[in-house]
Amino acid sequence: MPDKRSEGRSRVDRDADNLQLQQLEEKDVVSSVATVLSDLCGPGEWMPMEKLHAELLEQYSSVWHHSRVRRYLTSEDWPGPESKGKPWFGLLMLLRKYPEHFVINTRSKGRVTLEFVSLVSLLS
Numbered sequence: 134m135p136d137k138r139s140e141g142r143s144r145v146d147r148d149a150d151n152l153q154l155q156q157l158e159e160k161d162v163v164s165s166v167a168t169v170l171s172d173l174c175g176p177g178e179w180m181p182m183e184k185l186h187a188e189l190l191e192q193y194s195s196v197w198h199h200s201r202v203r204r205y206l207t208s209e210d211w212p213g214p215e216s217k218g219k220p221w222f223g224l225l226m227l228l229r230k231y232p233e234h235f236v237i238n239t240r241s242k243g244r245v246t247l248e249f250v251s252l253v254s255l256l257s
Contacts, residue, residue, distance in 0.1 A: 158201060159227060159230070162201065162205055162224075162227060163227070163228075163231055163234060165189065165192075165193055166185065166189065166224070166228065166235070166250075167234060167252060169185060169188045169189060169192065170185070170250065170251065170252045170255070171252060171254075171255070173188065174251060174252070174255055175255070176255050176256075177251075177255060177256060178251065178255065179238060179249035179250065179251045180249060180250055180251065181247060181248070181249055182219075182221045182224070182225060182247075182248040182249065182250060183221065183247075185221070185224070185250055186206065186220060186221035186224060189205075189206060189224070190206055193206075194206060204223050205221075205223045205224045205227060206220060206221070206223070206224065207220050207223075208220050208222045208223070210223060211223050211226075221248075225237070225248055228250060232253075233253065234252065234253055235250055235251070235252065235253065236250070236251050236252075236253055236256055237249070237250050238250075238251070
C-alpha cells in the first residue's frame with residue numbers, strides 16, 4: 134500500500150516545480166516584451182498592444198514552446214467575452230502582473246477598447 138504522506142509530498146513538490154517553471158516562463162516573456170519595447174519605443178512613447186503582439190509573434194513564435202505561444206500570443210487559453218478578438222489578452226494579463234516594469238494605458242471609443250503599453254523606465 135502506497136504511503137499517503139509520500140504521495141502528498143510528491144504532489145506538493147510537483148506543484149512547487151510547476152509554479153517555479155511558470156515563474157521562469159513569465160520572466161522570460163516579460164524580458165522579451167521589455168526588449169521589444171526598448172528596441173522600438175523612444176522615451177515617453179506608447180506601443181499599441183496589437184503592434185507589440187505582432188512583433189512578439191514575428192520574433193518569438195518560432196522560438197517559444199507552443200504552450201507559451203498559445204498562452205501569451207493567442208486567446209485560446211482565455212475563454213470569455215473580454216478576450217474575444219484580442220489574441221494578446223494573455224500577454225496583457227501577464228503585463229498587468231508587473232506594474233513595476235510596464236504601464237498600460239486603456240482608451241475606449243464606443244465599444245472598442247484599445248490598450249497601449251510602455252516600459253516604466255521610458256516614462257520616468
